[in-house]
Amino acid sequence: MSNPLPNKTISVRIDGELVTAHEGQTILEAARANGKQIPTLCYLKGLSAVGACRVCVVELAGTDRLLPACTTPIQDGMSIKTTSAKLTLYRRMAVELLLVERNHICSSCVSNSHCELQSMAQSLGITHVRYSYNNPRLQVDMSHPRFVLDHNRCILCTRCVRVCAEVEGANVWEVASRGIYSRIVSDLKDDWGHAHNCTGCGKCVQACPTGALAEKGQSVHEMVKQGDAVTRLATQRAGQASGAH
Amino acid sequence: MKGAVKEVLDAHERLLIDQAIAKHGNRPGALLGILEAVQSANAHKYLSMVSLRYIADETGVPPARIYSAATFYALFNLDPQGDNVVCVCRGTACHTRGSRDLLEKLCLDLGLSEHEAGETGEADKLALTTPDHKFTVRTVACFGQCALAPVVEVNHHILSHVNERTLQREVKALTKNGGGGK
Ligand code: SF4
Ligand code: SF4
Ligand code: FES
Ligand code: FES
Numbered sequence: 301m302s303n304p305l306p307n308k309t310i311s312v313r314i315d316g317e318l319v320t321a322h323e324g325q326t327i328l329e330a331a332r333a334n335g336k337q338i339p340t341l342c343y344l345k346g347l348s349a350v351g352a353c354r355v356c357v358v359e360l361a362g363t364d365r366l367l368p369a370c371t372t373p374i375q376d377g378m379s380i381k382t383t384s385a386k387l388t389l390y391r392r393m394a395v396e397l398l399l400v401e402r403n404h405i406c407s408s409c410v411s412n413s414h415c416e417l418q419s420m421a422q423s424l425g426i427t428h429v430r431y432s433y434n435n436p437r438l439q440v441d442m443s444h445p446r447f448v449l450d451h452n453r454c455i456l457c458t459r460c461v462r463v464c465a466e467v468e469g470a471n472v473w474e475v476a477s478r479g480i481y482s483r484i485v486s487d488l489k490d491d492w493g494h495a496h497n498c499t500g501c502g503k504c505v506q507a508c509p510t511g512a513l514a515e516k517g518q519s520v521h522e523m524v525k526q527g528d529a530v531t532r533l534a535t536q537r538a539g540q541a542s543g544a545h
Numbered sequence: 546m547k548g549a550v551k552e553v554l555d556a557h558e559r560l561l562i563d564q565a566i567a568k569h570g571n572r573p574g575a576l577l578g579i580l581e582a583v584q585s586a587n588a589h590k591y592l593s594m595v596s597l598r599y600i601a602d603e604t605g606v607p608p609a610r611i612y613s614a615a616t617f618y619a620l621f622n623l624d625p626q627g628d629n630v631v632c633v634c635r636g637t638a639c640h641t642r643g644s645r646d647l648l649e650k651l652c653l654d655l656g657l658s659e660h661e662a663g664e665t666g667e668a669d670k671l672a673l674t675t676p677d678h679k680f681t682v683r684t685v686a687c688f689g690q691c692a693l694a695p696v697v698e699v700n701h702h703i704l705s706h707v708n709e710r711t712l713q714r715e716v717k718a719l720t721k722n723g724g725g726g727k
Contacts (some may be wrong), residue, residue: 461609471607476616487608488597497607 310376321374327358328369331382336381341420342457343370344507344527346534347466352457354394358382366390395421396429402454411511412521417455443493444515447505453513456482460504467534470497506530561586566603576606576614580621589625618682627674627681629719632698636687638700639695647695655680
């Protein structure tokens with residue numbers, strides 16, 4: 301995360317343009333500060349960055365490896381490319397793989413037309429996927445009095461895990477198991493309604509980019525999320541914390 | 546909640562967990578040490594939900610984090626293990642030399658269904674136990690003994706160039722002798 305104190309300025313090139321950045325910033329932060337858009341899914345401003353989804357990959361001159369912009373610190377003299385045919389190819393692949401892993405059937409989803417995964421797919425021009433669908437049969441946890449967790453829509457971005465731990469301090473969620481068997485779990489895989497620490501604050505629901513976490517009683521395409529409210533809250537708290545020193 | 550947890554856990558196991566926690570303290574990475582100690586002290590070599598809850602209560606580590614660690618590492622079992630553990634290698638070398646058939650035959654002989662692991666059952670991390678708790682069948686990704694393929698480990702003894710006959714004989718011997726696991 302960016303340090304609120306002004307750090308040493310460095311100069312870098314982003315898409316050919318010479319810009320200044322601050323030491324300690326990530327490539328993503330430096331790019332956004334200079335008005336460059338890099339697509340992201342697992343990143344949510346205000347939370348720690350984990351580099352889980354790989355849609356934010358960028359090209360760095362001098363290496364063939366693509367780097368996740370959200371977790372890579374920017375360094376003096378770097379020359380970054382944020383858009384190219386190669387990047388679109390890889391970003392598309394990352395999103396297609398997310399789409400085949402679970403059951404993302406937008407027409408019957410509470411988040412239809414307010415979903416970050418859906419709009420990401422649209423902006424990358426994904427009209428179909430080239431891999432075979434996994435079609436897992438996953439559970440829907442309805443045990444919470446106000447919210448629902450539908451594993452069929454989860455992309456394992458861990459935004460819910462981080463917001464609950466880092467902002468609410470309740471530590472309800474984690475990722476259990478590995479690979480395609482990975483699942484978001486509350487407590488010891490207890491029903492969410494029985495998670496002993498959950499305050500019912502709803503931050504995880506607002507942070508979730510898809511229809512995996514939603515408020516109860518929402519019908520198809522009614523669930524509008526407020527990810528930026530989470531960001532505002534998190535940055536406010538960070539500001540208060542550093543102001544206290 | 547805390548009181549209820551302590552009631553279900555028997556006094557002996559609670560003592561073992563307290564000792565493990567005291568030994569590992571709060572240093573980073575302590576959780577893995579605690580889980581390993583608790584599992585190996587358990588008669589059926591597994592981590593019960595009550596023990597996990599007790600560990601969470603006593604260490605202050607969020608339950609979800611404990612569950613995440615316990616399900617990430619293949620080393621940890623959340624179900625009681627059988628007296629005998631037969632571990633079939635499903636690595637590439639062993640696969641090409643017929644370990645799939647060995648596994649299928651073994652499951653068939655013991656009356657286990659490979660598919661009963663269910664939704665979260667992992668193909669790469671199979672662990673099935675017979676209802677009488679005599680046998681647990683597991684798989685691993687490679688024993689690092691590929692030249693001896695196919696490899697099956699029976700109660701921590703490596704058997705090399707296994708065929709259906711030798712495996713069947715091995716299992717029969719264990720059935721007669723009862724538990725040889727300890
Ligand atoms: S509602 Fe709040 S406390 Fe409960 S799981 Fe979500 S973020 Fe955590
Ligand atoms: S439930 Fe939502 S926020 Fe949590 S990991 Fe899944 S997609 Fe991400
Ligand atoms: S946004 Fe960077 S990896 Fe997901
Ligand atoms: S593949 Fe079986 S031991 Fe390596």
